[in-house]
Every structure is written in C-alpha cells, then in structure tokens.
Amino acid sequence: MKLLQTLETCLQHSPALFSRRTISSHRLGGRAYSGSRSWRLPNPPPSNSPASPAASASASSSTGGLLARSGIGKSLGAYSQIQAKRPYTTQICTTIVVWLCGDLGAQFLFSSNDVKDEEIKSSTQRGEIQKNLPSSHYDPWRTARHLTVGIVASIPSYEWFMFLHRRFNFASSIASLATKVVVQQAVFTPVFNTYFFTIQSLLSGASVEDTLVRLQLALPTSIANGVKVWTGVAIISFMYVPPQFRSVFSGCIAVAWQTYLSWMNQNVRRSAH
Numbered sequence: 001m002k003l004l005q006t007l008e009t010c011l012q013h014s015p016a017l018f019s020r021r022t023i024s025s026h027r028l029g030g031r032a033y034s035g036s037r038s039w040r041l042p043n044p045p046p047s048n049s050p051a052s053p054a055a056s057a058s059a060s061s062s063t064g065g066l067l068a069r070s071g072i073g074k075s076l077g078a079y080s081q082i083q084a085k086r087p088y089t090t091q092i093c094t095t096i097v098v099w100l101c102g103d104l105g106a107q108f109l110f111s112s113n114d115v116k117d118e119e120i121k122s123s124t125q126r127g128e129i130q131k132n133l134p135s136s137h138y139d140p141w142r143t144a145r146h147l148t149v150g151i152v153a154s155i156p157s158y159e160w161f162m163f164l165h166r167r168f169n170f171a172s173s174i175a176s177l178a179t180k181v182v183v184q185q186a187v188f189t190p191v192f193n194t195y196f197f198t199i200q201s202l203l204s205g206a207s208v209e210d211t212l213v214r215l216q217l218a219l220p221t222s223i224a225n226g227v228k229v230w231t232g233v234a235i236i237s238f239m240y241v242p243p244q245f246r247s248v249f250s251g252c253i254a255v256a257w258q259t260y261l262s263w264m265n266q267n268v269r270r271s272a273h
Contacts, residue, residue: 076245091158092151098251099150102258103143110263145203146262149196160188165243181234189226193219200265218268222261229257 083090168179197218201211233253241249 080245087158088155091154094251095150095154096147098254099147099258100143101255103146103262105255105259106262106266107138107142109259142262142266145200146258148203149199150258152199153192153195157188157192161246165246177235177238180238181231184234185227185231189223189230190219193222193226196261197222197265197268201269204269206269214265214268218264222264225260226257229253 079090164180164184168176168183170176170179194215197214198211201214206214230253233250237246237249
C-alpha cells in the first residue's frame with residue numbers, strides 16, 4: 001500500500017511529464033483505484049535532414065506560380081492562349097514584328113555606303129557634289145521586301161516546326177533531340193535560305209542571272225553560320241522551352257538572325273553588281 005501511495009504522489013506532482021487522460025478503473029488490494037494520468041513524450045528535436053522530394057517539388061511549384069503571376073508570365077500566358085485559338089494569325093503578326101525589327105536593325109545598326117544608282121546618276125546630271133549625298137539612309141522598300149518574304153514564309157515555317165514537334169519522338173530523348181536538330185539543319189535551313197535570297201533578289205528587280213550569282217555567294221556562308229547559331233538554339237528550345245513558347249524564344253533569336261540575313265543580302269547585292 002505504501003508503494004501505491006508513493007506512485008500516486010509522483011503522478012500527481014509531475015504535470016510536465018504526464019497529461020490527463022481517463023483510464024479504466026483498476027481494483028487493487030480490494031479498493032477501486034482510478035488513475036487519471038498517462039505518459040506524454042516530449043517534443044522531438046528539430047531535424048537537420050534535407051527536404052523531401054515532395055517539399056522540393058512544392059517549392060519549385062511555388063516559384064513557377066510566382067513566375068506565372070509576374071508580368072512576363074501573364075504576357076506569355078496571353079500569347080499562348082491567342083496562339084491556341086488563332087495560330088496562323090498569331091504567326092503572321094509575330095513574323096511581322098520579328099522581321100521588321102531585323103530589317104530596321106540591319107539598316108540602322110550597320111551603315112550602308114551604297115547609294116542607289118538612279119540617285120547617283122540624277123545627282124550627277126544636276127551637277128550636285130556626290131559627297132553631299134547621304135552615306136546611309138532608310139529604305140522603306142527594302143523593309144517592304146523583307147516583310148513580304150517573311151509573311152509568305154510564316155505559315156509554312158510554323159507547319160514545319162509543328163511537324164518536327166510531332167515526329168521523331170523516340171524512347172531516347174537524346175536520339176529524338178539529335179534527329180530533330182539534324183533534320184532541321186539538313187532540310188529546313190538550305191531550303192529557307194535559298195527561298196530568302198531568291199525572293200529578295202527578284203523583288204529588288206535583279207535578273208535571273210544576278211539571282212544565281214547571289215545564291216552562289218550567299219548560300220554557303222549563310223548555311224554554315226546558320227548551323228553554328230541555330231543548332232544551339234534548337235537544342236535549348238527542345239530541351240528547356242515549353243512547346244507553346246518555342247516560337248517566342250526562336251523569335252527573340254530570329255531578330256538578330258534576320259538582322260544578319262538582311263545585312264548579308266545587301267552585301268551580296270553589292271558584290272553581285
């Protein structure tokens with residue numbers, strides 16, 4: 001009996017280690033003993049183990065949510081929705097912006113020392129000093145030609161990239177990526193560059209003979225440089241950029257590329273003459 005009384009006293013004076021809970025009555029030594037205490041484990045110490053994959057995924061999704069709510073994320077989301085509803089219209093409008101920026105960049109960033117032959121002849125006939133002619137000027141007809149070439153090619157280019165997206169999807173992601181890049185550089189790049197320089201030449205009034213000379217001068221260099229630039233762009237696009245945003249990503253690179261093509265077209269034009 002003394003042992004039971006001592007245990008009961010300890011239970012009553014240890015609130016930090018025990019919590020109140022009703023326990024079924026036990027009859028000990030001929031009298032009912034109703035216990036009202038039970039053990040409570042102390043709080044576990046903080047863990048220094050790394051975050052679980054679920055926690056990491058939650059943090060990643062939180063970052064993605066912040067990006068989606070930002071101005072850039074909202075703009076990309078709106079663009080994706082418009083493209084899903086009207087893909088051809090979106091591609092044409094995107095092409096106009098990209099190719100316009102490319103031609104303006106070529107005309108204003110790279111000074112052109114050539115002046116139209118008609119302007120030189122007319123100024124000479126009027127007796128004007130040729131050195132007073134502007135060494136560089138904006139040519140709106142050149143921009144119009146550039147935009148015409150881009151608009152005509154916009155829908156076929158879009159269908160080509162969608163074809164690549166649907167095809168060549170093997171079990172190995174590396175094999176799929178390598179095949180798409182090789183097909184892109186072996187088929188699309190030569191065909192597009194041939195189309196670009198041919199139509200540019202014909203729209204500027206050049207003869208068929210001059211056009212062939214331009215192709216011989218421009219195609220090898222443009223294709224070689226295109227492989228250097230667009231191979232890396234294609235790898236990054238297929239690996240990291242979602243399908244609905246690949247045209248936007250390529251468009252940003254295409255601004256600089258169209259600047260280069262426009263500049264090369266003018267250089268080849270002068271060399272052909």
